[in-house]
Amino acid sequence: MIKSMFRLGITLALFASGACVALAVVYNITGPVIKTQEERALTAALKDIFPESDGFSDITKELQSSDPRIQILKAYAMTKGGSLIGVAVKASGPSYSSNAILLSGIKVDGTIKQVRVLKISDTPGLGANAANPGYFVDKAKKVTFTGQFEGKKVTDPFKVKEDVQAITASTITSRSLSAIVKASADAASAYISQKGGAK
Template identity: 30%
Template sequence: MNGIAKPAGILLIITAVAAMLLGVVSEVTKEPIALQNAKTEAAAMAEVFPVDGVEFETIADTSVGDTISGTISKVSEAKVNGETAGYVVTTNPSGFGGAVSTMVGVDTEGVITGLRVLSHSETPGLGALSTDPSFYEQFAGMSGEIKVTKDGGNVQAITSATITSRAVSDGAQEALNWVNENGGAN
């Protein structure tokens, strides 16, 4: 029993020091990570709503307790010269490998101004191609019903990644629906 106490004590000290260092590193990196995430989000918003002089104001965010319909996690109003020009909606529909986080810009006429896939857990070389401009750029200018061609729509699905393509299409549709249902589209 006495032979175990010394190694156990050493292990306890090493574990305590490692935990303390991990806590310090977490605190030190928290703010720079938050700043980088904010920069990345701002850049994505500017890409999906490419209008000169646009300013974004968050109007609903589930991360701070707001309730939004479906898989929508955040809605920001896009304003130009103080007037509403549209919205940027972040959705998280389910793809093949999990949630596919999409950011969709929608103008006040109910037309998609841009779409980007922010994050995903899709298969490399298949569903991961949803981040390729050749896929996501086809959404710009769309309105009404958004579906992949296999389901009778006009979105060209990624070969062998129909589930991912449907998820991105569902995210775009959910963004359009939110704007239409909440008075954003005239």
């Protein structure tokens, strides 16, 4: 009885270690690629939001989220020739199926420059359309869900069906994403006014 238990245990352990070795190999090959992919995506996203900037610095510790459910993961002060031109905030908050991560750019004049979806795992074809560049909430004007935030004032209400157009059949996603943008914008504008950047 004990003998057979040992035998089974050892067999199981052997298969598990075999699987571990195989996974370790694959992880070691793909790990660095995944990391550079993520870094490249971040720098590209920052450059994309503030193309005129020539430098950025990490200011994550100086920002505080106004909403307890929303976490500010990273924040960058975007500069041009040494002076502040805006703030980019990477924030995570609960969405329909799990947390979504957005990158929002806020200009020193208190308007939203651009919003990008970095991670969303909501229903493909519905909530996930928030990140789809071919999905328009305003078909006539070809405005995407995140596109509609461009130029919005930080002080706007950011309420779905009032000043934010929802993604069809995805009200929860639309609401959560708007809340993340709002929290990011609040935190960024607090930083901007503290630095006396607003002209």
